[in-house]
Amino acid sequence: MRLSTSTKWALAAFAALVLAFVYVPLIVVGINSFNADRAFGWPPSGFTTKWWAVAAQSEGARAALWMSVKAGLGATAIALVLGTLLSLALSRFDFWGKHTVNLLFILPIALPGIVTGIALQSMIQNVMQPVFGIGPGLFTVIVGHATFCMVTVFNNVSARLRRMGTSLEQASADLGASPLTTFRRVTFPLLRSGLVAGALLAFGLSFDEIVVTTFTAGPGSPTLPIWIYNNLFRPNQAPVVNVVAVVLVIASLIPVWVAQRLGGTDAAESRL
């Protein structure tokens, strides 16, 4: 389709506006992390890396970062195993209640996080803690995050399985391979890039989650987003928050970018 020159300019300007709307605030945060003025006076009064040094020294930020990494890895691991198994079950087998299971599994991503959070908190408070002695903490955060992380893995693996079709697995069985051998030598190698993409998205999702985390993390063990939220309005901590926010943005973008590259290229599949 060809557009007139003026239309092209108008569309370009509009696109630039939309992108600016999304990214200018992020850039401001980035600039402020180098702003010499403690109160972020604008324009910046000078350039400093002081806040980065302070942030690097901050015990609270480091503990929160470590907590987030552990929660992300834990949730991703659970999501990988459960999401893949369920995807295989729903894509490759017929059983009674299949469509119901499918729906129930997808639902958590549509559920408002606050509802999931409240439900999990009440479960922890009323059942997990009194009966099993499991209080809010890393474990409950991992479980809470896994509920929605599973869906991203499930979606990625399901899409891959659908595209793969069943004839390769049938060919493997036809050549004498048991179902386990078929999975190990045909299905899994072809799923690998889908699994990596799903895992990266799951980790990214977990890493910046705040709503469910608020209800499942204990008071003493905040994740990075929660730590930021808690410290945002403390004048002393504000400069450090900017630094941590920049780190968080970078840490979230990398997995998404890698996942997109893996998911988008079909040609890569044969090479992986």
Place this chain on the structure above:
Amino acid sequence: MTPTPAIRLSALRKEFPGHPPVVAVDSIDLDIAAGEFFSMLGPSGSGKTTVLRMIAGFEEPTSGTVELAGDDVTGLPPYRRDVNTVFQDYALFPHMSIQDNVEYGLLVKKVAKAEARRRAGQALEQVRLSDMGKRRPAQLSGGQRQRIALARALVNRPKVLLLDEPLGALDLKLREQMQVELKAIQREVGITFLFVTHDQEEALTLSDRIAVFNAGRIEQVGTAREVYEQPATDFVAGFVGTSNRITGAAARAVVGRDGSFGIRPEKLTVVRRGSSAGDGLAHAPGTLAEVVYAGPVTRYVVDLDAGSRVIALHQNDHQSIDADLQRGADVDIAWHPEHVIAVPESPVSH
């Protein structure tokens, strides 16, 4: 005592769920002898591929049994059956080299690596692609992939090789070349080939015997000659080759009795009205409706006075044909009475 057939299907039936259920295969009985090149021919949806998939083990029959070399394998999964399949889309493993693809069946059956390598090499030689072992399937042409799929199946030396429209994706020239190769390989290895196709010419060319499928049933089983020259039903007469159908008033006038009859276009001769076509030939008057020159043959469309339209095919050989036969000319069509075949209506109507 007759030898045990390589494949025996008894009252084999497959229904797919639905309201009402779809009967894909309707109680089929069939024996296929060891070493035979057997084709299942029929239009799409006639059940031939479903039968193949039930023999391979990918579909479970609703009822009936599948026997391989005398053993009932109906309940066995595909990996416990001594058959191999060449898939329509080849289904080569995209993440493995050609060599690994061909070795796959041997390695999963715990054949030693060196032995597997040797046999895979032989199989690749057999399909004349020895130097392709290092490549990936995506780097091969359609015809080459087809031959790799064949090698990957044959290397396991199965009792039966199942071929699901294996030439369907190839262009005409390659197809004809592969037909010749396929037949040569089958003769060489002596394995039973069960070949599914909707291409009647392919079936006629390749097969020792053919089963003609229609709407989940077998209409006729026979050699190529039998199926072509003596079609058992009007469906077979119409599907295998083309056939002039003569029924009703035309049958009474032309054949001399009631019924449904067929005659192949190449058995009909067209001559100018009144001139003799030869001794012992029956003839009927008509008008030439169309003359189509098609290179090796000329096709004459004749409207019989008795009220039926027939097609006659003449070889454009050295005996030059009457070039004066023009559209609208009064002609006689002539035939040997033994070439008129009574073709009863198919049990299944369309």
